[in-house]
Every structure is written in C-alpha cells, then in structure tokens.
Amino acid sequence: MKEIPIEVPVEPPKELESLFLPIPKEYVEEVYKKDEFLILVGPQHPGSGHMRLIVRVKGDIIQEVIPDPGYVHRSMEKLAENRLYIQNIPLVERPAIMDSANLNLGYVRAIESALDLEVPERAKYLRTILAELCRIGTHLYDAAILAVFLGHTTGFMYPFGIRELICEALVRMTGVRFTSSFIIPGGIRRDVDKATLDWLYSATFAIEKRLKSFERIFIRNPTVIARLKDVGVLSKQEAIEFGVVGPFLRASGVEYDVRKVEPYEAYDNVDWEIVVADEGDSYSRFLVRVNEVAQSLRIIRQCIADLPQGRVINEQICDSPEIRGEFFDRLADLVLPLGEFTTLTEAARGSVIYTLVSDGESNVTYRLRIVTPGWLYLRGFMESLKGERLADLQAIYGSFGYFPPEADR
Amino acid sequence: MIAMFDLVMQILKSNQIEIPLIQPVVDSLIEIPVLNALVALILWRPFFAVVVMPGLLVLMIYLLYIIWFERKLTARIQWRVGPLEIARPLRGAIQALADGLRYFFQEAIVHKEAHRPYFIQLPILAFIPVLLPIAFIPAGNVVGIKTPYAIQLIVAFISLIPITIVAIGWASNSRFAFVGSVREALMYVAYEIPFIIAVISMIFLYGSGDPYVVIEKQWIPGAFLNPLAFLVFLIAMLMATSRLPFEIPEADQEIAFGPFVEYSGILFGLVMVLAYEKLYVMALLFTILFLGGWSGPQIALLGDLNAPIWLVIKTLVAISIIAIVRSMYARYRIDQALRMGFSWFLALSVLALVIGAFIGMVI
Numbered sequence: 001m002k003e004i005p006i007e008v009p010v011e012p013p014k015e016l017e018s019l020f021l022p023i024p025k026e027y028v029e030e031v032y033k034k035d036e037f038l039i040l041v042g043p044q045h046p047g048s049g050h051m052r053l054i055v056r057v058k059g060d061i062i063q064e065v066i067p068d069p070g071y072v073h074r075s076m077e078k079l080a081e082n083r084l085y086i087q088n089i090p091l092v093e094r095p096a097i098m099d100s101a102n103l104n105l106g107y108v109r110a111i112e113s114a115l116d117l118e119v120p121e122r123a124k125y126l127r128t129i130l131a132e133l134c135r136i137g138t139h140l141y142d143a144a145i146l147a148v149f150l151g152h153t154t155g156f157m158y159p160f161g162i163r164e165l166i167c168e169a170l171v172r173m174t175g176v177r178f179t180s181s182f183i184i185p186g187g188i189r190r191d192v193d194k195a196t197l198d199w200l201y202s203a204t205f206a207i208e209k210r211l212k213s214f215e216r217i218f219i220r221n222p223t224v225i226a227r228l229k230d231v232g233v234l235s236k237q238e239a240i241e242f243g244v245v246g247p248f249l250r251a252s253g254v255e256y257d258v259r260k261v262e263p264y265e266a267y268d269n270v271d272w273e274i275v276v277a278d279e280g281d282s283y284s285r286f287l288v289r290v291n292e293v294a295q296s297l298r299i300i301r302q303c304i305a306d307l308p309q310g311r312v313i314n315e316q317i318c319d320s321p322e323i324r325g326e327f328f329d330r331l332a333d334l335v336l337p338l339g340e341f342t343t344l345t346e347a348a349r350g351s352v353i354y355t356l357v358s359d360g361e362s363n364v365t366y367r368l369r370i371v372t373p374g375w376l377y378l379r380g381f382m383e384s385l386k387g388e389r390l391a392d393l394q395a396i397y398g399s400f401g402y403f404p405p406e407a408d409r
Numbered sequence: 410m411i412a413m414f415d416l417v418m419q420i421l422k423s424n425q426i427e428i429p430l431i432q433p434v435v436d437s438l439i440e441i442p443v444l445n446a447l448v449a450l451i452l453w454r455p456f457f458a459v460v461v462m463p464g465l466l467v468l469m470i471y472l473l474y475i476i477w478f479e480r481k482l483t484a485r486i487q488w489r490v491g492p493l494e495i496a497r498p499l500r501g502a503i504q505a506l507a508d509g510l511r512y513f514f515q516e517a518i519v520h521k522e523a524h525r526p527y528f529i530q531l532p533i534l535a536f537i538p539v540l541l542p543i544a545f546i547p548a549g550n551v552v553g554i555k556t557p558y559a560i561q562l563i564v565a566f567i568s569l570i571p572i573t574i575v576a577i578g579w580a581s582n583s584r585f586a587f588v589g590s591v592r593e594a595l596m597y598v599a600y601e602i603p604f605i606i607a608v609i610s611m612i613f614l615y616g617s618g619d620p621y622v623v624i625e626k627q628w629i630p631g632a633f634l635n636p637l638a639f640l641v642f643l644i645a646m647l648m649a650t651s652r653l654p655f656e657i658p659e660a661d662q663e664i665a666f667g668p669f670v671e672y673s674g675i676l677f678g679l680v681m682v683l684a685y686e687k688l689y690v691m692a693l694l695f696t697i698l699f700l701g702g703w704s705g706p707q708i709a710l711l712g713d714l715n716a717p718i719w720l721v722i723k724t725l726v727a728i729s730i731i732a733i734v735r736s737m738y739a740r741y742r743i744d745q746a747l748r749m750g751f752s753w754f755l756a757l758s759v760l761a762l763v764i765g766a767f768i769g770m771v772i
Contacts, residue, residue: 039584047662060743149662151653151740157487223654223739390588391742394662 589667
C-alpha cells in the first residue's frame with residue numbers, strides 16, 4: 001500500500017514534558033512529526049501492572065514500546081546487605097509472593113552451597129512439593145490475569161477459585177497461605193505429617209478436576225483462541241537472542257529447564273517431562289504453562305508417594321528432629337566463608353539467579369544479587385509487541401505473565 | 410378554566426385503559442376532585458404506554474433488575490455469591506439503586522481539556538434517541554403513537570444512539586476516549602448494515618412495518634419463520650449494546666471504558682445505563698419481530714393489561730438469556746469484529762433477506 005504523507009503542523013502535547021518520561025524530547029517530536037501517536041499505558045491503567053508502557057502507534061499498529069519499569073522497586077539487594085543471612089529469607093520471597101517457595105529455595109541453596117550443607121532426603125522431597133505448589137499457584141494467577149485482560153471474567157475467577165486449594169495446602173503444610181519462609185539452610189522448618197500429605201494427594205485430583213472446567217470455559221474458548229493465536233510471535237532464534245527465560249523460552253521451542261539441566265532437590269528422582277511448544281505465540285506461551293501445571297501435579301503426587309522417612313533438618317544445624325523453638329539460637333550467627341556463590345533455580349516464570357558474595361567474617365551479606373525472570377524476559381516481551389495491534393498489548397502482556405514487583409525487585 | 414378542565418378530562422376519559430381487576434378502585438378514586446385528574450391521566454392509553462408500561466416505569470424496574478440479575482448470574486457461574494449486603498432478605502436486589510445513589514452524591518469532575526458544554530449535555534441528550542422509540546412501541550391496545558411505520562421508526566432511532574456516544578468521546582478530548590469513539594464508529598458500521606437488513610427481511614416477510622400486522626402474521630414465532638434473521642438480529646444486539654464478545658468500544662482493560670473514561674459521578678451513572686436502555690429497546694423490537702410480541706394466554710381480569718405484561722415478560726426473559734454470554738466469552742479484537750461484520754455476518758443477513766422475501770411471498 002502506498003503511503004501519502006500529509007504535512008500537518010502538530011505540536012507535541014505539553015503534558016508529555018512534565019511526566020518524567022524516560023525518552024528524549026526529540027523522540028516525542030519525531031513521533032508527532034510523522035502520523036504517529038504516543039499512548040502512555042499505565043501506571044494507573046487497568047491493563048498494565050505497576051509500570052508504564054510508552055506505546056508508539058501508527059493507526060492501530062504498535063511500532064515500538066518503551067518500558068518504564070521501576071514503580072515498585074524496593075531495593076531488595078541493598079536491604080539484604082544490612083540483615084542477617086536468615087533475616088533475608090523473608091525478604092527474598094517478596095518479589096513474587098505467589099512464587100515464594102521457589103525464590104526462597106534459590107537463596108537458601110546459595111547459602112547451602114557456601115557451607116557445603118547436605119540436606120536430608122525427606123526435606124528435599126518436601127521442598128520440591130512446596131516449590132511445585134507455588135509454581136501451580138503462580139501459573140494459575142497468571143492465567144487469571146490473562147483472562148481478565150481479554151475481558152473474560154469467568155476465566156479470571158476460576159483460577160483464583162482453584163488457587164484457594166493451593167493456598168489451603170500451603171496453610172496445612174507451613175501455616176501460612178504464602179511467603180511461608182519455610183525453607184531454611186539445612187532443611188525445612190517442620191516435618192509434615194501423613195494426614196496433611198494424604199489430603200494434599202487427594203487435593204491434586206480436585207485441582208485437576210476443576211482445571212477441566214477451566215479448560216472448557218477458557219482454554220478451548222474460540223474467542224480466546226482467536227485473540228491469542230499467532231499474536232506476539234517470538235521465533236526460536238529471537239527468543240534466544242533476547243534472553244527470554246522459563247516457560248516463555250520453552251514456548252518458542254527451546255528445550256531448556258533448569259530442573260532438568262542442573263537438577264536440584266528431588267527433581268532427578270521423579271519422572272516428569274519438559275513442556276515445549278514450537279509456535280512461540282501467545283497461545284502457546286499460555287498452553288505451555290497450562291501443561292506445566294499438569295506436570296507439577298504429577299511431580300507432587302510422585303513426591304508424596306515416594307517420600308522417604310527421616311530427618312527434615314541437617315544434624316550440623318540442629319540436633320533435635322525439628323528446629324522449632326531454637327531457630328535463632330542455631331542460625332542467627334551464620335557466617336559464610338569468603339567467596340561468591342551462585343545458584344540457578346527454575347521459578348514459575350523462569351530462571352532466577354542468586355549470587356551471594358561473602359567477605360568471610362561478617363554475619364551479613366557483602367552483596368546479594370537477585371536476577372528475577374521478569375527482568376530477563378522484559379526485552380523479549382517488548383520485542384514481541386512490535387507490529388501487533390493496540391488491543392493485543394494486553395493479550396501479550398497477559399501471555400507473558402509479566403509481574404512488575406518481581407522484575408523491579 | 411373549569412370548562413377546559415372538563416374538556417381535558419373528557420379527552421382522557423375517552424381513551425381509558427380497562428383493567429377489570431382494579432376497576433372498583435378506579436371508580437371510587439374518580440369521584441375525588443383532584444385525584445381523578447391524576448388517575449385519568451395515568452390510565453390514559455398513550456400516557457400509560459409511554460410512562461408506565463412498557464415505558465419509563467418498567468424501564469426503571471428493568472434497570473434495577475437486569476443489573477442485579479446480570480451480576481448475580483455471573484457470580485453463580487464464577488463460583489461467587491455476587492451482590493448480597495444491600496437488602497439482604499432480597500439477596501441484594503436493590504444494589505443498582507444503591508450504586509445510583511452513590512453516583513448521585515459523588516462529585517462529577519469535568520476536566521480542563523473537555524469541551525465543557527458538550528461534555529455535560531451529551532449524556533442527557535443521548536437519552537432522546539434511546540427513549541423516543543418507546544413512544545412508538547405498542548403493546549396491544551396500549552400504544553403511545555400509533556403508526557404503520559413503527560418498526561422503521563424504532564430502527565431509525567436506534568441507529569442514532571451511537572452518534573451521541575461518538576460525540577461523547579469527542580467532547581471528552583482524551584486519548585482513550587478518542588480511541589474508544591473511533592472503535593464505536595467502526596463497530597457501528599459493522600453491525601448496523603446487517604441489523605437493518607435483518608429487520609428489512611422481517612418486514613418483507615410480514616409485508617408491513619406495522620407491529621399489529623407483524624403480530625397477526627406470526628402463527629408461529631418469527632424466529633422459526635426466518636431463523637437466519639433471528640440469528641443476525643441476536644448478534645447485532647450483542648454488538649450494538651457492546652456486550653461481550655463485542656465489548657470492544659468500552660474494553661476496560663485496553664482503553665479504560667473508552668468514550669466514557671473521563672466521566673464521574675452522576676454523569677457516569679447516566680452513560681453507564683445507556684447501553685442497558687438500548688438493550689431494552691432493541692429487545693422489545695426483538696420480541697415483536699421474533700417472539701410473537703404481546704400474544705399469549707389472556708387473563709380476563711387483567712383486561713388491557715394482558716398485552717403489556719406479556720410483552721415485558723418476553724423481553725425480560727430474552728434479555729436474561731442474553732446476559733449469560735457476558736460470562737462465557739472473551740473480547741474480540743476490533744479488526745476481527747470488523748472482518749466478521751463485513752464478511753459472513755453481512756452474507757448471513759443477505760441470505761436472511763432472500764429467505765424473508767421468499768416466505769413473505771408464500772404466506
């Protein structure tokens with residue numbers, strides 16, 4: 001189609017100067033000289049999280065999106081430098097509270113690798129169960145957000161209804177709905193009794209049954225497929241180049257999962273598969289996570305069935321079978337040896353990296369580096385928006401499950 | 410003065426609605442000097458049709474009912490309870506009234522960039538095309554303005570409504586309102602043509618735009634006579650009242666209620682019920698064209714009231730069924746909806762026209 005340029009003298013709106021946009025003035029002028037338009041989506045917009053997206057549109061087609069993150073930056077890395085090692089456990093869970101066990105696990109594993117602590121087998125299995133429960137919870141939460149971004153309120157309510165079962169399971173196991181700080185260096189806080197595990201085993205079937213009705217109303221819904229199919233496509237090459245991680249990388253056809261590549265906890269003892277899709281569009285990004293929920297349920301069932309007997313905390317940390325009542329006595333004066341310790345963990349939205357730098361003498365971290373998956377796939381998310389329609393912004397946003405508190409840390 | 414009063418009373422009394430059930434009460438009230446004028450006015454056929462039933466009073470009750478029912482139904486489907494706390498014995502039935510009161514006492518902000526006169530006027534002006542069709546919708550003997558072109562007139566007024574919504578978006582002078590108005594205008598083109606063709610096919614079928622002829626000719630409901638037109642009208646109704654899956658102009662996650670983004674307070678309350686009122690008018694037309702209108706078992710005691718009651722009941726049932734789609738579908742994209750509107754939706758309506766013309770010749 002041939003374009004006919006029209007010379008219309010357009011002044012960039014005044015308010016764009018006073019909004020502290022992270023773009024130069026010349027950029028705004030350049031946009032307004034062409035027949036383009038800047039739309040600021042967020043931070044107070046029902047279709048954006050706690051972030052601003054500066055969307056440059058031509059007609060209905062998105063030309064470029066510049067993210068303006070940082071509205072929920074909580075300086076976790078700096079806060080972590082002033083606290084005891086164990087006091088950081090509740091802190092590092094906070095970036096994504098639905099995914100607390102995975103974030104908790106990564107940090108604790110960094111401490112364990114520094115101290116060369118062996119974790120008892122039973123604790124490893126229980127940690128795996130916790131991590132997978134949180135993974136299911138996060139995937140359900142993201143599915144709900146995707147649904148409400150598409151205007152499908154039933155698809156919003158169902159996953160939250162199902163997530164109540166996950167929360168109930170976490171309550172029975174750890175005592176709180178999320179951010180339980182249950183995983184500690186050397187094991188877990190308490191043992192979980194058989195009645196709870198039996199309940200959890202039957203709850204996995206209840207979740208599966210409810211997921212069926214979610215599938216009928218949302219996943220197989222023709223309107224949902226029409227909105228998500230072939231939208232926001234990231235090819236395999238692009239996904240690797242932009243450093244996309246987790247289920248979103250797997251949706252582009254890359255078979256990479258930290259749980260398989262560098263197995264930790266009980267992941268090499270249970271039988272499960274990496275979920276991969278080839279299309280790399282929004283629908284496959286969503287489907288990969290739906291299927292991961294099924295895999296997680298499978299892992300949980302196997303873990304409960306094969307759960308070994310024994311201690312849940314290392315003898316070096318604590319002599320008694322549980323650390324209850326002596327947590328601070330045992331762990332408050334933890335001092336790590338000199339060095340730098342990095343762990344890679346597969347959180348629900350992708351790999352989370354913890355790097356713990358210790359000076360070898362103080363009981364606080366010298367430096368804690370957290371790289372959360374949200375921050376890693378932000379580039380891929382922005383690139384996949386190019387060339388799509390304005391209405392697709394929310395569909396792609398939801399398909400990535402981008403969670404600003406997690407990315408901003 | 411008194412002569413004029415007598416003349417007015419004579420005019421009113423000459424065209425009174427007859428309800429045997431309340432006739433004794435009316436007879437006793439008509440003796441009382443001042444009240445008799447009021448009673449005579451209310452029972453005057455045109456006034457009764459426009460203001461009481463199926464007009465404004467029923468419209469108000471319908472608004473209370475449909476907002477509550479829609480929320481309650483959606484809640485049932487979504488494993489929730491829905492509105493409950495306001496009037497607990499009635500299961501939260503007057504929730505919409507409470508919301509309306511809240512809107513009424515809320516500050517209505519008019520932002521600096523808005524075109525102030527239009528911004529304030531248009532929500533009220535928008536009611537003219539919404540409410541005028543009610544004057545032409547008959548219910549048996551109860552009719553406001555009797556004309557053989559009633560259906561054409563109703564369609565013409567319905568077609569005027571989106572213009573006021575586009576104007577509302579334009580007067581708001583905001584980015585999202587602008588995008589919303591453009592979407593509304595595009596959707597208007599997409600559904601209006603098939604909608605009008607569907608109505609024309611029914612007029613061909615019945616051979617007249619007179620509701621009385623339409624009802625007379627429906628020996629079985631019109632939906633069976635021309636199922637395609639029925640389908641087209643149903644989808645056009647969803648598109649026209651921007652309900653899911655075509656809630657595109659007001660997509661709250663994308664453009665934050667589109668044309669109505671800048672409204673607050675009672676002005677927002679007014680624009681919010683606009684789509685519901687449009688749905689009511691369209692559903693009345695739908696009932697007349699496809700569901701046999703006011704025909705139904707007659708109850709002798711109700712007299713003239715039979716027809717309006719049947720019309721309103723059928724309309725409410727139709728709307729209540731339509732309310733289910735809200736919790737079933739996601740929102741289409743504007744280009745998908747337009748493609749749909751101009752391809753198979755238009756083709757379907759043309760096919761309905763052919764069927765309508767054919768059956769119209771046969772019967």
